Amino acid sequence: MAHIWPIGGGKGGSGKSFLTCALGRLLAGLGKKTLLIDLDLGAANLHTLLNIPYPAKSLSDFIRRKYPSLENIVLETPVPDLFLISGANDTLDIANLPYEQKIKTMRAIGKLNFDCILLDLGAGTSFNTLDFFLISQNGIFIATPEPTSIENVYRLIRSIYFRRIRQYFTASDFKALEEEAVQYFGNGAYAKPECIMQMVQRIYPETGIKLDNDFNNYKFKLILNQLHKQDDAGLGPQICKLIEKHLGLKIDFSGNIAYDEHVHDAICQRVSFLDRYPYTRTAGDLRELSKQIIYSAGDQLMINYS
Amino acid sequence: MEKKFAKLNYYEMLDLKPDATLFEIRHAYNVSLQLYQTDSLISYSFFSPEERKTIQDLLEKAYLTLINEKKRQDYDEELIRLGVLDETAKKPVVKTPVSVFDINRAQGKTGPIKNATVALRAKVIENQVISEILSREEVSGPDLQMIRKELAVPLEHIAQETKIRIDYLHGIEGDDVQALPATVFLKGFIKAYLKCLCLEPVDEICRRYMNRSAFCGGKA
Ligand SMILES: Nc1ncnc2c1ncn2[C@@H]1O[C@H](COP(=O)(O)OP(=O)(O)OP(=O)(O)O)[C@@H](O)[C@H]1O
Numbered sequence: 272m273a274h275i276w277p278i279g280g281g282k283g284g285s286g287k288s289f290l291t292c293a294l295g296r297l298l299a300g301l302g303k304k305t306l307l308i309d310l311d312l313g314a315a316n317l318h319t320l321l322n323i324p325y326p327a328k329s330l331s332d333f334i335r336r337k338y339p340s341l342e343n344i345v346l347e348t349p350v351p352d353l354f355l356i357s358g359a360n361d362t363l364d365i366a367n368l369p370y371e372q373k374i375k376t377m378r379a380i381g382k383l384n385f386d387c388i389l390l391d392l393g394a395g396t397s398f399n400t401l402d403f404f405l406i407s408q409n410g411i412f413i414a415t416p417e418p419t420s421i422e423n424v425y426r427l428i429r430s431i432y433f434r435r436i437r438q439y440f441t442a443s444d445f446k447a448l449e450e451e452a453v454q455y456f457g458n459g460a461y462a463k464p465e466c467i468m469q470m471v472q473r474i475y476p477e478t479g480i481k482l483d484n485d486f487n488n489y490k491f492k493l494i495l496n497q498l499h500k501q502d503d504a505g506l507g508p509q510i511c512k513l514i515e516k517h518l519g520l521k522i523d524f525s526g527n528i529a530y531d532e533h534v535h536d537a538i539c540q541r542v543s544f545l546d547r548y549p550y551t552r553t554a555g556d557l558r559e560l561s562k563q564i565i566y567s568a569g570d571q572l573m574i575n576y577s
Numbered sequence: 578m579e580k581k582f583a584k585l586n587y588y589e590m591l592d593l594k595p596d597a598t599l600f601e602i603r604h605a606y607n608v609s610l611q612l613y614q615t616d617s618l619i620s621y622s623f624f625s626p627e628e629r630k631t632i633q634d635l636l637e638k639a640y641l642t643l644i645n646e647k648k649r650q651d652y653d654e655e656l657i658r659l660g661v662l663d664e665t666a667k668k669p670v671v672k673t674p675v676s677v678f679d680i681n682r683a684q685g686k687t688g689p690i691k692n693a694t695v696a697l698r699a700k701v702i703e704n705q706v707i708s709e710i711l712s713r714e715e716v717s718g719p720d721l722q723m724i725r726k727e728l729a730v731p732l733e734h735i736a737q738e739t740k741i742r743i744d745y746l747h748g749i750e751g752d753d754v755q756a757l758p759a760t761v762f763l764k765g766f767i768k769a770y771l772k773c774l775c776l777e778p779v780d781e782i783c784r785r786y787m788n789r790s791a792f793c794g795g796k797a
């Protein structure tokens with residue numbers, strides 16, 4: 272079974288698609304059979320970054336049952352060992368992906384026969400983004416060193432924490448749980464997963480233990496992208512520490528990626544940044560990161576829906 | 578989440594080891610003040626204003642407890658009683674006699690201390706008031722005090738670091754001849770004081786303090 276790395280980031284433009292693509296190329300370059308899945312259906316980009324301007328098939332063909340299996344819609348790319356499931360030409364908004372379709376897609380992803388699968392998720396915190404992020408234990412958060420981006424990544428992290436708790440309960444039980452939390456902690460508790468978690472531990476101790484287990488097993492990572500020279504390189508570890516201290520979630524900082532104007536040039540010319548500018552700081556950072564990621568793959572974790 | 582944070586013990590709150598020195602505690606508190614201040618890039622969008630206030634209050638309480646010898650001892654005993662702290666984690670502070678000329682002790686041992694030293698050096702270089710004082714022919718006790726205040730270093734900190742009694746230090750800053758030790762000791766004290774504040778060159782500044790025309794130094 273493949274290792275799956277969902278890549279999310281809350282804020283648009285932080286570099287999710289660029290990073291997905293670059294990591295994909297590097298993993299494929301290491302001889303890993305690698306698949307990129309563009310799940311940013313409203314605003315799919317990966318095909319363009321890979322210079323496949325008119326993808327013949329896309330995810331909506333699977334969802335609309337034009338093809339029976341995900342394998343049928345896998346596209347080859349100009350890069351050896353690198354494959355793509357495109358999200359292009361989609362009239363379908365993933366935020367409206369019906370529940371059954373989503374489960375079906377997630378199960379199918381879990382069964383695909385690749386070494387590595389990278390998921391490019393859309394910005395924001397829609398349920399679909401959250402559920403796809405939780406498809407494996409290896410979720411990667413990406414942000415830039417700007418207050419807006421950091422704000423959104425915190426929001427995404429909280430939403431994912433929340434969503435994981437939510438997955439263990441029926442809608443009505445969860446609502447009761449939320450009300451209980453508000454009773455106990457006051458009005459702010461609605462938006463706070465850590466408060467809900469305390470209520471779970473109190474009222475459903477067994478589920479509390481399972482959740483604790485889940486959260487201990489997650490190997491979430493944070494990457495900071497587009498660091499300028501004047502930015503504080505120590506920012507990432509401090510963010511992770513804050514999250515661990517106050518949210519109780521362990522997130523490993525994987526590293527900084529330097530900002531480089533040539534990224535823009537490479538994207539405009541539709542060439543691989545890594546191939547065109549291999550000796551830049553940014554390319555070095557990306558290579559370092561790909562090694563880190565491949566050596567720290569956690570177990571898979573498919574969500575059981577109640 | 579402040580609930581979660583509130584459950585940490587004071588050492589954990591400030592990211593300290595149980596045997597942290599006063600210097601390390603001050604440093605850790607300064608770092609945490611910066612981390613939790615309103616315009617910190619790292620924490621500003623993480624907390625509501627109320628949560629931030631709660632955390633800042635907790636940190637202050639932690640700091641004021643750990644910085645006070647008696648309170649810290651009581652707190653440690655409480656932690657040991659609760660089984661949170663291992664008795665052996667607190668190495669008993671061995672009081673050994675130290676030479677007054679042993680003035681290198683405070684420097685370059687551990688990370689935070691090194692960083693603090695670097696920060697202090699930078700401040701000394703950048704600060705206008707300090708540069709002005711250090712360019713004079715003579716340096717008086719009140720001059721030293723002014724420098725120390727510019728650097729925001731409490732006198733107790735110097736006492737702790739140099740192991741010089743605080744009344745001597747008061748005497749040095751107040752040019753209080755009565756309170757000063759014999760000249761031979763005084764020179765050592767001044768040098769230790771200067772090193773503690775990263776003021777250089779030590780020998781030269783010491784000379785400008787000792788050789789003032791209106792100053793008759795310590796007792797013979
Ligand atoms: N390390 C970098 N140095 C310089 N520019 C970068 C870097 N990473 C990304 N960019 C720039 O940021 C832009 C946005 O990147 P990208 O499309 O990957 O973001 P995204 O997170 O996928 O956005 P969206 O949420 O809209 O899909 C790119 O067009 C690229 O020019």
Ligand SMILES: [Mg+2]
Pocket residue numbers: 287288289311316391
């Ligand atoms: Mg994108």
